[in-house]
Amino acid sequence: MRREYEVHGRVLQIHLGDITRLEVGAIVNSENSDLIMAAPQSPSVSGAIRRAEGEAIAEELARLGPVEPGRAVVTPARALPCRWILHAATVVRTERGHRSSLDILRRAVRSSLSLAAGLGVDSVAFPAFGVRATAISRREASQAMVEEIVEALAEPSPLRRVVIALLDTEAFLAFFEEALRRAAAASAPLCLRAARRSGALEWSVDEDVPVERSLRVPLAAGRLDDLRAALRELHSAAERRLKDEAARLDALGREVAALVPEPLRDRAWSEGRPVRLRLDEDLAWVPFELALHERTRWIERCALARRLVTRRTPPHGIAAAGDGAGPPRRALFAAGPLAALPGAARELDELAELFWRRARRRTRATVLADGRTTRDALLAELDAAELVHWCGHTDAEGVWELAGGGLLPADLCARSPSRARLVLLNSCGGPRAHEQAGAFLLAGARNVVLTHWEVRDDFARRFARRFYEELLLGRELGAALATARESLREADELHWAAYAHYGAPGERIYEPAGISPAGDPTPSPAPA
Structure with missing residues (x-):
């Protein structure tokens, strides 16, 4: 027992x-x-x-x-x-x-x-x-x-x-x-709220008390612009090897930590509880996950998940994603043209093989790539998919490159409510990725994982595989993210910290019952 x-x-x-x-x-x-x-x-x-x-x-x-x-x-x-x-x-x-x-x-x-x-x-x-x-x-x-x-x-x-x-x-x-x-x-999560108000960041804690107390951090002129510039440097790290990547990450972490009031930092780090951080859209790009305090980053200390606060009207009203019962019935793994993305091709192959071995009796997985990733095909699959994975090219305006043209995720999500319990945007990250996350969340998706900057193809593939392996074993989203980050950190000093999560860290996509590390019995070869 x-x-x-x-x-x-x-x-x-x-x-x-x-x-x-x-x-x-x-x-x-x-x-x-x-x-x-x-x-x-x-x-x-x-x-x-x-x-x-x-x-x-x-x-x-x-x-x-x-x-x-x-x-x-x-x-x-x-x-x-x-x-x-x-x-x-x-x-x-x-x-x-x-x-x-x-x-x-x-x-x-x-x-x-x-x-x-x-x-x-x-x-x-x-x-x-x-x-x-x-x-x-x-x-x-x-x-x-x-x-x-x-x-x-x-x-x-x-x-x-x-x-x-x-x-x-x-x-x-x-x-x-x-x-x-x-x-x-x-x-039990620690629920925090951050908003930009009159030249300052205003923070509050959502607690069971009759008065909501707030703390303010003044924003000096150009402070957020300097932070954006530091993030842009990391965004180019996938293409060129930066010197002292760990030192750059530490410097960025100290800048971000200075945006969090000291009493809240001390409390969050000492308690180590999961954190739900509610952010206005104009602060979504700030990598609060990297805040460095007492030589430890926020995402090392606890599971941190974001909640987006927006004034935009959801395109389908207050939508809900799926019924949450049982594992995802449909999964979509997609990328556009693969000629210039050999890493994405390998990523799709590995994920298709993983889900074939571990989840084929529970989840029907569809792979769209190259000429199959048309607008109509993508829209049809997104209508039913409860798990969505995108690893194709995303341009500087946030447009997904498809066969025969491009498409904004906002256009995809405006067509019909999203049933997605999880969306992983394992593509070119940055501020546009947060706009894509907002589109899926407004359409009804429950969880979105993305990157603050572009991650090298081999590291993105390794992260995705380990993340899904943990989910298939029944781990909670926050725990699966932590394990995937840690496994990537062993090989890289920078990209392990790029991933952020909107949603609920305690949610399970797959239940532990009936799942073992060995997965389903050895299957016959997957169809070509």
Whole structure:
């Protein structure tokens, strides 16, 4: 039995079962501060590890002790399915028995997670600390441990999954209830509003209070023009290699951070909650995602999704995209003429193959490219598509290049309501991309992902593939974006940060049920 919760784009799992059988990067052993392991016949985690690993681990661990209560040390695993065993000093042995405290448990959790991150593992499993040998109750232990884990999951780290493995149902229920409460609190978004008013940016927080409070950031003459110029330089990075790309990104991040009031910056970074940022159309081009504070960008700290505030009238009234039930029934992957876009051709091939393997039983995917991408064909597919991917050429005016001419997305969306639950504009980004996003959103699309500047073809392809892989596994949009960005960052210092999202970071396009990393059973070859 297990329960999973998505917290800050990572997974917190409550598992009823034997921790020593879990296939994770590391397991944590709750140990005495003298690091003398329990006897092999003991029913504790320490005894189970000693039975599996043999006397060598007990001798090796004893040489590392004693340690300060709350500290963790590491030994390699040789017989267990994990790679490492982290031994956390959660209990102090005394003449009168065993002693511990909630402070010791909290420090032991933090030390174990820090050690796991330093080892580079992506998953770690904990037992329930302190509930057998001490007077600490299951309820107190669950509150302390889950709170520390949830806070740690908000920090940049290689950890993607934390498991709490429990052997009795009472402990399982206590940790289950606490994880549910903490996960709900961590996922509640911080709703911010930014608008340009009389030479200043005015910010407010949408909270359940009777008075809306606002903060202002004065805009010096030319400040936004300088920001536009810096973005234009990044826009050309796809064509020419810029020097010191990381330094340019940092400089841009500091400029953007200065547009956010310091109290809001401190709050957003400290809480690490998802952020919904409502922006007027004349601020949509500003890459708030890149704001750099305490050496961390906003999109590294939490999932940030935009909401567009417009005075324009929606062409189809207040439209809604699809019914949101089940996976997208129709997907469209499109580009125009491919002669000058070899990267787009490969991108379409890879995505068609991915959806054929992973989603062909759930989603009918259509690929339009070259001479097939006519105005009529595109309009017909957009009418039904619940997932739209565009990777063709977009000119400086935001016109999509099609077979036999061009078309503005606004013209496409004005024809009929959009059923799209997700639109990915993986094309030539920049301010025009935000205009395209606005067109789809006004027509009823629920989520639009785009780029602040033009991304090199190979990086755009890699991002798209990883993003859809995560979605097909049932990840939330915000978490899928974070993982795709991080995977791209390993290969590039600039383009990983280009992507922005309008919509709901907690929305799932595909549900986890019935989806596994292996995807559907191996299919027969895809038709040509």
